[in-house]
Amino acid sequence: MRIKHLVTLLALLLLVVVGVAAQDDEEMELPDLGGETITIAIENAYPPFNYLDEDGTPIGWDYDVVRELCARLNCVPEFVETSWDGMILAVSQGEFDMAADGITITEERAEVVDFSQGYVTLEQVLLASAEEDRFTTVEEFLEGDFTIGVQPGTTNFFVAQDLLGEDSDRIITFRTFPIAVQAVIAGEVDAAIMDDVAGQGYVGANPDDVMIVGESLTAQEELGFIFPQGSELRDAIDSGLQSMEADGSLLEFNLKWFAGTEDEAEVVELPDLGGETITIAIENAYPPFNYLDEDGTPIGWDYDVVRELCTRLNCVPEFVETSWDGMILAVSQGEFDMAADGITITEERAEVVDFSQGYVTLEQVLLASAEEDRFTTVEEFLEGDFTIGVQPGTTNFFVAQDLLGEDSDRIITFRTFPIAVQAVIAGEVDAAIMDDVAGQGYVGANPDDVMIVGESLTAQEELGFIFPQGSELRDAINAGLQSMEADGSLLDFNLKWFTGTDDEEGEEMDDMEMEEEATEEAEG
Numbered sequence: 346m347r348i349k350h351l352v353t354l355l356a357l358l359l360l361v362v363v364g365v366a367a368q369d370d371e372e373m374e375l376p377d378l379g380g381e382t383i384t385i386a387i388e389n390a391y392p393p394f395n396y397l398d399e400d401g402t403p404i405g406w407d408y409d410v411v412r413e414l415c416a417r418l419n420c421v422p423e424f425v426e427t428s429w430d431g432m433i434l435a436v437s438q439g440e441f442d443m444a445a446d447g448i449t450i451t452e453e454r455a456e457v458v459d460f461s462q463g464y465v466t467l468e469q470v471l472l473a474s475a476e477e478d479r480f481t482t483v484e485e486f487l488e489g490d491f492t493i494g495v496q497p498g499t500t501n502f503f504v505a506q507d508l509l510g511e512d513s514d515r516i517i518t519f520r521t522f523p524i525a526v527q528a529v530i531a532g533e534v535d536a537a538i539m540d541d542v543a544g545q546g547y548v549g550a551n552p553d554d555v556m557i558v559g560e561s562l563t564a565q566e567e568l569g570f571i572f573p574q575g576s577e578l579r580d581a582i583d584s585g586l587q588s589m590e591a592d593g594s595l596l597e598f599n600l601k602w603f604a605g606t607e608d609e610a611e612v613v614e615l616p617d618l619g620g621e622t623i624t625i626a627i628e629n630a631y632p633p634f635n636y637l638d639e640d641g642t643p644i645g646w647d648y649d650v651v652r653e654l655c656t657r658l659n660c661v662p663e664f665v666e667t668s669w670d671g672m673i674l675a676v677s678q679g680e681f682d683m684a685a686d687g688i689t690i691t692e693e694r695a696e697v698v699d700f701s702q703g704y705v706t707l708e709q710v711l712l713a714s715a716e717e718d719r720f721t722t723v724e725e726f727l728e729g730d731f732t733i734g735v736q737p738g739t740t741n742f743f744v745a746q747d748l749l750g751e752d753s754d755r756i757i758t759f760r761t762f763p764i765a766v767q768a769v770i771a772g773e774v775d776a777a778i779m780d781d782v783a784g785q786g787y788v789g790a791n792p793d794d795v796m797i798v799g800e801s802l803t804a805q806e807e808l809g810f811i812f813p814q815g816s817e818l819r820d821a822i823n824a825g826l827q828s829m830e831a832d833g834s835l836l837d838f839n840l841k842w843f844t845g846t847d848d849e850e851g852e853e854m855d856d857m858e859m860e861e862e863a864t865e866e867a868e869g
Contacts, residue, residue, distance in 0.1 A: 378420040386427040386444035390521035393602040394447040406602040407445035414585040449500040463567030467540040483559040491535035494525035501538040618660040626667040626684035630761035633842040634687040646842035647685035654825040689740040703807030707780040711798045723799040731775035734765035741778040
């Protein structure tokens, strides 16, 4: 069911919005290209960005977005099918005004062409036959003598060379991506490398034939359009992309082509809970999921989403402020019907509580002072004698223990996340660990005070609500979440709280009060 892809791709779609400069809702002034014809090199062999449908008609994300850009900029798009292997060179020599083909932004390519701003963030993954059982992880694939199909000159090709060696006879090249995928299905090669967006597209179209194996092969990368160096068209296209971000139309195209919501927004049948009161344990100290605004009013993603769920399921939410350290145990013992607190889904926790389906995917990151210059990477932080602030019993706490050792005196605990962040700002600790969604929220609210340092500390994890084991409420909540995914309302709440698109809200305590408490806890 492609609806599930909307959850797994949510982090990607959020990065599209967060990764570019946030735009105000006011109308942007766009350049007028005077009806100029723009030639666009395009491959027609890279779904979902560009490909031919069953009738041979060129379709895809690139076509929709470039046509929309030209509608805004007053230009006429002329798409010219061009092979990948000569595309970048042809654009660099001015044979085309631009190229649209899911092109990864790299320093090497930027030496010969100019890139637009990035329009989507992705990672490279391993695609294998759905019946493959000889390897289930990337490590097992690399340790064997398996072959891999790639398209020459692509990012995927260079990733294969990095993994297996430039001269490896395990690397089999194909003229286009679709041929490489067909080679996997036919058993001509054992796997193929491609970006996760295209990979999800192939899995969605061929769920009985192919699957994605293991973790991502690379860190996150951005895609962009390319232009001849010095082209004035680049700034115009960037302005158009920014206007599409501002009014939400870019996100709509991303959802249509990357999440498959256009033609599969199915109706979800919902149970009726008969007006039942549901008690929800919540911390009120974990922005943007839950916290108190300047007036002391509880707000956040958890409040909005649970209230919407109860509206759909006919229940009455009763939120009960509960400390984190006893929350999971209290739910497991039936003291609450559920808990909403950005809880990472783990096997250990699933032994005592039941989880809802995951509602957002995230990673753990290192948050430091914006003025920090003693370390610029996670490795430099770990090699030094720097301290780290965490909240006990959280995923972030266990990550710190994994990195520094369970008994490390470099780990300083704080009662809540906001206090740990204030301790970083006040210089009481050198950094804090938290999930990237919360981290981006803190950076957005305090850009002069904190920053995220280096790469992610963990692989992607999912968050979920928790319930007493065997609770019938879980299935009802899952049905509600699926209905919110199907009609786009869950994404609306995610955009509101995780990307700061609404007005900034207040924090639980004023800065001075939290700084004083952070100092007391660090000294204690």
